[in-house]
Amino acid sequence: MDILFETIKFVVILAVALVAFVYFFQSRLIFFPQKTPVGMEQSLKAHEVKVTNQGQDLYGWFVDAPGSKASPLIVYYGGNAEEVSGSLEEARRNMVASLLFMNYRGYGKSQGRPSEQRLLSDALAIFDWIIAGQGIDPSRVILMGRSLGTGIAVHVAAHRQVGALILVTPFDSLVNVAKGIYPFLPVGKLLRHRFDSVSAAPGIKTPMLAVIADQDEIIPTANSLNLVNAWGGPAETLAIKGATHNDISAFPSYWKEIERFINDKKH
Secondary structure, eight states: OHHHHHHHHHHHHHHHHHHHHHHHTHHHHHOOOOOOOTTHHHHOOSEEEEEEETTEEEEEEEEOOTTTTTSOEEEEEOOTTOOTHHHHHHHHHHOOSEEEEEOOTTSTTOOSOOOHHHHHHHHHHHHHHHHHHHTOOGGGEEEEEETHHHHHHHHHHHHSOOSEEEEESOOSOHHHHHHHHOTTSOHHHHOSOOOOHHHHGGGOOSOEEEEEETTOSSSOHHHHHHHHHHOSSOEEEEEETTOOTTTGGGSHHHHHHHHHHHHHHTO
């Protein structure tokens, strides 16, 4: 009886410790800030910009495309472990558009510490800054989010007028994804960073392209399609065969279909 009691006590203590760890350290499990690679800033042929929000300086780059009065503006939101300078270079090689790529708090040179509410607030402040500062028609703006960044793109689209969205490896909500990873934990009550895109989706009428990796080992296809099916406006789905979560942009069809989608929105 004593051994049974001690075993039960040990299991309970272990479970409580695990729950406490997930709750108090969840920011470190979700956000992985990266610094700009050495020498990258010097090699980028882009205008560095700074936007201040809530007392924190946020840094990134703006590329004004030739004939920009007619070209779309791509505003990009990266993944949870992504410093965006590399993605900016990749986009410049594959898209004819103006580009705004900003690093999240704590990423690159941006100040502060990331959290859901801070990143969402920053995204709206950055959007308002580029629209007002550059005199851009919001209908020209295409929000492009990747992985965690899809949650931020959806939030901006729910609160601002934009022309379209491109969501790469999107998810319905971080809670739903976490339930699949930690089915034994009450993640619905534990998670403070929820990125609940699926709740906002029905109210968004903006056209959207969802680009899904059919071998995604991070975000199950079911979670991506749940968001697509809840979308309130026109929604296209591109599933790239053989692609995984991190290598999806290496497939030729990735940029080809994104460029096609962007060109469709010009007309």
